[in-house]
Amino acid sequence: MAENGNGNVATENGNGLGKIHTKKNHNGICHDDSGPTVKASTIDELHSLQKKKSAPTTPISGNSTPFATLTDEERQKMQLQSISASLASLTRETGPKVVKGDPAKSQKVAHVTHHHHISTPTIAVSDSALKFTHVLYNLSPAELYEQAIKYEKGSFVTSSGALATLSGAKTGRSPRDKRVVKDAVTESELWWGKGSPNIEMDEQTFLVNRERAVDYLNSLDKVFVNDQFLNWDPENRIKVRIVSARAYHSLFMHNMCIRPSPEELENFGTPDFTIYNAGKFPCNRFTHYMTSSTSIDLNLARREMVILGTQYAGEMKKGLFSVMHYLMPKRNILSLHSGSNMGKDGDVALFFGLSGTGKTTLSTDHNRYLIGDDEHCWTENGVSNIEGGCYAKCIDLSREKEPDIWNAIRFGTVLENVVFDEHTREVDYTDKSVTENTRAAYPIEYIPNAKLPCVGPHPKNVILLACDAFGVLPPVSKLSLAQTMYHFISGYTALVAGTEDGIKEPQATFSACFGAAFIMLHPTKYAAMLAEKMETHGATGWLVNTGWSGGSYGTGNRIKLNYTRKIIDAIHNGSLLEAEYKKSEIFGLETPTSVEGVPSEILDPVNAWSDKDSYNETLLKLAGLFKKNFETFTNYKIGTGNDNLTEEILAAGPNF
Ligand SMILES: Nc1ncnc2c1ncn2[C@@H]1O[C@H](COP(=O)(O)OP(=O)(O)O)[C@@H](O)[C@H]1O
Ligand SMILES: C=C(OP(=O)(O)O)C(=O)O
Numbered sequence: 116m117a118e119n120g121n122g123n124v125a126t127e128n129g130n131g132l133g134k135i136h137t138k139k140n141h142n143g144i145c146h147d148d149s150g151p152t153v154k155a156s157t158i159d160e161l162h163s164l165q166k167k168k169s170a171p172t173t174p175i176s177g178n179s180t181p182f183a184t185l186t187d188e189e190r191q192k193m194q195l196q197s198i199s200a201s202l203a204s205l206t207r208e209t210g211p212k213v214v215k216g217d218p219a220k221s222q223k224v225a226h227v228t229h230h231h232h233i234s235t236p237t238i239a240v241s242d243s244a245l246k247f248t249h250v251l252y253n254l255s256p257a258e259l260y261e262q263a264i265k266y267e268k269g270s271f272v273t274s275s276g277a278l279a280t281l282s283g284a285k286t287g288r289s290p291r292d293k294r295v296v297k298d299a300v301t302e303s304e305l306w307w308g309k310g311s312p313n314i315e316m317d318e319q320t321f322l323v324n325r326e327r328a329v330d331y332l333n334s335l336d337k338v339f340v341n342d343q344f345l346n347w348d349p350e351n352r353i354k355v356r357i358v359s360a361r362a363y364h365s366l367f368m369h370n371m372c373i374r375p376s377p378e379e380l381e382n383f384g385t386p387d388f389t390i391y392n393a394g395k396f397p398c399n400r401f402t403h404y405m406t407s408s409t410s411i412d413l414n415l416a417r418r419e420m421v422i423l424g425t426q427y428a429g430e431m432k433k434g435l436f437s438v439m440h441y442l443m444p445k446r447n448i449l450s451l452h453s454g455s456n457m458g459k460d461g462d463v464a465l466f467f468g469l470s471g472t473g474k475t476t477l478s479t480d481h482n483r484y485l486i487g488d489d490e491h492c493w494t495e496n497g498v499s500n501i502e503g504g505c506y507a508k509c510i511d512l513s514r515e516k517e518p519d520i521w522n523a524i525r526f527g528t529v530l531e532n533v534v535f536d537e538h539t540r541e542v543d544y545t546d547k548s549v550t551e552n553t554r555a556a557y558p559i560e561y562i563p564n565a566k567l568p569c570v571g572p573h574p575k576n577v578i579l580l581a582c583d584a585f586g587v588l589p590p591v592s593k594l595s596l597a598q599t600m601y602h603f604i605s606g607y608t609a610l611v612a613g614t615e616d617g618i619k620e621p622q623a624t625f626s627a628c629f630g631a632a633f634i635m636l637h638p639t640k641y642a643a644m645l646a647e648k649m650e651t652h653g654a655t656g657w658l659v660n661t662g663w664s665g666g667s668y669g670t671g672n673r674i675k676l677n678y679t680r681k682i683i684d685a686i687h688n689g690s691l692l693e694a695e696y697k698k699s700e701i702f703g704l705e706t707p708t709s710v711e712g713v714p715s716e717i718l719d720p721v722n723a724w725s726d727k728d729s730y731n732e733t734l735l736k737l738a739g740l741f742k743k744n745f746e747t748f749t750n751y752k753i754g755t756g757n758d759n760l761t762e763e764i765l766a767a768g769p770n771f
């Protein structure tokens with residue numbers, strides 16, 4: 116035990132009783148606590164010492180900003196006015212009275228703003244105009260933990276320090292409840308109709324839902340407001356504001372969006388896009404266009420999104436991703452549903468794939484720099500991550516197989532819908548009691564080799580991930596440009612039937628651009644941009660099956676993560692480009708005969724199947740599904756330049 120300075124050393128403290136002088140105590144049984152006493156005469160005073168004001172931020176220099184001359188108070192007032200305007204009801208034409216801080220804490224009502232256009236109250240003013248809406252503005256993770264634990268049932272600190280939360284009845288996205296406002300502009304610009312994720316709603320209905328969300332939020336004692344950024348490319352940065360009812364949602368977005376510095380926050384101004392997350396409150400099913408009590412509504416003209424009836428946090432991040440899929444192509448920037456990482460030599464890889472195919476797992480690679488796990492932009496300067504955090508699936512997560520993700524689950528991380536020991540608070544990642552879609556959301560810098568800022572040069576390798584539960588696609592194949600486009604537009608993966616009795620058949624899913632749920636324009640628009648960029652920068656396309664081998668789901672096994680990692684290593688280090696290849700039947704895929712660290716027998720899938728007839732049958736079945744899916748695209752021309760490309764793409768699919 117370290118010497119604590121007690122014992123016979125008496126300190127003078129002036130007020131209070133004189134010290135009892137004791138002999139230095141060697142058996143540690145009896146001693147007076149004679150360290151210096153606190154500088155407080157009451158308990159309240161003592162508590163007031165505990166928290167100090169944040170250190171002042173660097174004064175803003177230069178005259179480039181109109182805020183430079185503002186006093187702190189004026190700046191605060193403008194900020195509150197902006198928030199009040201965001202929360203303004205459209206029917207009452209007035210914003211709520213907003214005040215900063217937790218209503219539970221008694222405090223001076225220093226910054227009150229009543230943003231209004233009508234100065235005298237009229238009969239139209241409802242009771243809600245008389246109350247304050249307390250705003251918890253860009254709280255820190257620690258503050259959000261306290262809010263969540265105190266007020267949100269189902270919030271707990273886990274043994275590693277993460278915040279475990281429940282997302283409620285919805286534990287995944289609700290794509291069928293997503294609506295996009297169809298107006299004169301979006302009618303011609305967006306992709307509508309069969310296969311499109313954009314289900315229309317009219318402006319009026321949007322306003323009805325917006326009002327419902329805003330009224331709900333204003334009826335609360337307090338709302339959380341996050342002002343943050345999207346996109347690490349400084350020229351194409353988007354300012355987003357998220358208004359939400361739960362600390363869980365605020366912490367989730369704190370982690371997932373780019374966190375502004377205090378200076379950037381002071382100069383934030385008006386957001387480019389606003390989310391109203393009233394997910395705790397349902398939409399009204401009698402409202403036109405509504406088919407359930409959940410509605411996620413996007414209005415591009417108003418630059419707003421409204422969420423009603425779902426608390427699944429992923430809805431916000433993927434909603435913003437949809438917005439980027441609209442805004443970026445307008446600037447000739449390609450938005451990508453992909454992970455991205457970079458080697459020591461600056462070689463960048465993209466990992467496309469649908470949910471659960473391995474974007475997050477494989478882009479998080481201890482030997483490479485992580486640029487991002489899910490959403491990127493490809494400009495003429497290279498790639499940039501859209502987000503400031505990662506959102507990893509954590510079902511069956513293990514420390515040894517995915518150490519970087521495991522270690523990222525610590526203080527500040529949101530852990531959704533996991534099950535933990537009620538006493539030790541240790542998480543059981545194998546437990547699917549709440550959902551199989553358990554998730555961890557953490558800031559990207561929680562990954563030790565994150566590339567900050569999250570940008571990189573032009574990609575060298577474009578890896579398409581497919582989790583083939585039929586077990587017939589090779590673990591890896593090298594693709595021609597036309598094949599890359601064919602598979603990019605197809606966006607194949609297979610979902611396993613799950614644990615339900617009797618269902619043995621995997622379900623093939625085709626999701627254009629590996630993200631049909633989020634794209635806003637016709638898939639061929641994105642495909643044309645990808646083709647042009649890959650050609651210009653000489654990127655190689657690869658198809659990697661992270662799914663089954665040696666038989667379909669039920670008979671075969673999922674390809675070992677370790678083997679997939681070896682395959683990815685061989686792509687990154689260039690050795691796979693040099694390998695010997697043979698062409699597969701039906702799909703015409705070039706498959707290598709050997710990859711370091713991977714048993715050669717599995718590289719040609721037929722070898723791993725004991726029942727060859729069954730293999731052939733399954734292969735033909737999948738090929739048929741590909742063909743049928745691609746029929747919708749056969750009448751579209753890809754791009755404007757190379758006329759042959761469309762022909763080549765059509766010929767790059769399965770042949771039988
Ligand atoms: N061979 C494999 N390759 C990639 N992921 C695998 C493999 N085998 C099992 N997995 C698991 O599949 C899941 C992939 O999910 P994730 O990386 O979050 O996908 P995405 O980011 O594309 O949604 C992870 O839980 C991972 O551990
Ligand atoms: C968050 C999601 O993305 P992913 O599964 O691709 O990580 C999602 O699809 O809800």
Ligand SMILES: [Ca+2]
Nearest residue numbers: 508510511512
């Ligand atoms: Ca995993």
Ligand SMILES: [Mn+2]
Nearest residue numbers: 474475489506
């Ligand atoms: Mn992911």
